[in-house]
Amino acid sequence: MFDLYRRLRRRLRGREARADGGVVNEGDASEAGPIGRASAALDRRFGSDFVESSPFWLPPFLLMALFVYGAIIWNLLISLTDYQGFANAPDYSQLDFEMYTRALSDSGFIDAAVNTLVLLVAFTGITLAVGLLLAILVDRGIRFENGFRTVYLLPMSLSFVVTAQFWLWMYNYNNGIVNLSIGTFGLGPVNWLGNQDIVLWAVVFALMWQFSGYAMVVYLAGLRAIPSAHYEAAQVDGASALKMYWRVIIPQLKGATISAAVVLMVFGLKAFDFLYSLVGGYRPPNGADILATKMVREAYANLNWSYGAAIAIVLFLMALAVIGPYLVYEYRRDNL
């Protein structure tokens, strides 16, 4: 059986396997079998190692493409159906945009979309600013630099599920540290998670706590890449430290800012885990509902599958608006 397979393979490939696992070409391509000829043609088109390298990247690529892009297209299809409730599978015979018009007339959806945008912009902006300040401070030739860096990065090693527990305790109305510390200034107490005008900012602050260390690491690498001559030139010109950073150093951190911002926005889009763990359920505190939580709630708690799928498509388009330009930017710089 195995021998038959080997002979068949040899015929088809027009090649002979060597005992040590190497392969030698047998004669010209003209004498090779049909697959050999096809592979030679492919190699001519795509490059000399194309066919031989394909077993390495093609199966993983297909698996990834099925789960990522196949699923997104499938999701788009489901969002066009009326799939809901306990039915096993959607009915694909009738497709329309009903779910999208429903979303536009759903005030909960509009609120969630606005909250998502506010969360993304505020979280990314504040985290970048804190990270940059930290990076500038750490870069001033301090002692115990590694120690400080480790401490600043520590929250990032924790998961949203865990940090949500910590911040639930920090924001506790009667005994939380946040209320205790503003109490020493005669302020508060504030119901951080119960007041729907504040809760989103409380979440932004907690997320900033978790990821500003990451922004610092990226900025630190960016600062170290700037030649010291630039600092010296600015100092010779008599510029103050503040002016030097604003005019000379920060403009050169564009690349670091872009890559950190993209990653932070992706973390922001994944804030679902944090909000879910904060309340231990699908319904986040009033005023902190974002598209990610609304999508999962509609689909898995209310069984409005196709409505959830439609919200997911909106969320995906928002992510695409961030990542698309970034990928084009990286492609132009030949960084892919």
Next chain:
Amino acid sequence: MSDARTGGNTTSRADRLVRAAEKLTVERVLLYVVLLGMASFYLIPIESGLVTSIKTSTAVIETVPFAPPGPSGFTLQKWQQAVDALLFGMGNSMLYAVPATILSAFIGSITAYGLTMPTWKQAYKAPLIALIVAGIFIPYQAVLVPLTQFWAQYVQLGQLLGPLWALGISNDYAGIIELVVTHVAYGIPICTLLFRTYYKTMSKEMIESARLEGATLRRVYRRIVFPLSGPMFAVVLIYQFTQIWNDLLFTLVLVSTESSPAAPVVLILAGLGTSLEGQDFALRMAGAFLAALPTLAVYIFFGDEFAEGVAA
């Protein structure tokens, strides 16, 4: 002679002290005050969680959150409770996190190798790589409903693995296998990207000469590239393990209930310590630390590699 040398040493030491004191300007002191202040900002939520987890319920209410408990307020009972509640879930998490981590690291390595080392046209490679990189950033909500459909309607592991359940294993464990496959599939983009950045800097000469001597791509990978990938494997394994261990969304969708025997630790933790009487914060904190223990251990032992992976 020896006296003179000691004398010289003391003056230089004194010199150094003087110089250090001169450097210690007001600005310098302020810098360290700010740095230490920020360090406590990052540590206080964690520290207060830790001390709260070893307090009795009365001590939780009566003492300041970040102060350690007095001898009368100290108890390990909450940790005991957390271990009882979470230990099995941690076992379940290990069951999918370890195989999924190893598989996705290995697959990421061969994918990156196939897309980096062999010579074929960049014009065709670049779109493939762009598609893979874009896969890192998609919000997983966009694939959840199809994912549920895929596992519930098309690949019904619960039925395919019938013989396993006959052995007395709960068929909820089909969810664990689904989690492995799912995490591997969605882990391919980031693992490939990490390995690719590493392989791009690897010396091409050795590989080219091996190729000229007729070595196959498989042989080059096995003999040259794989043995040299050690450092990057460390980064990717750490990163993937943390990601998979911490992920809540997929476990919520694929395993669904925290009462299931196959429930992973994150799922149980999200609902731990909440009851009608209110929230048991000491228990929640103990549970949070227990669940974070594996990733914290990884962070403390491999902190530098973690920072490297984060920056990449």
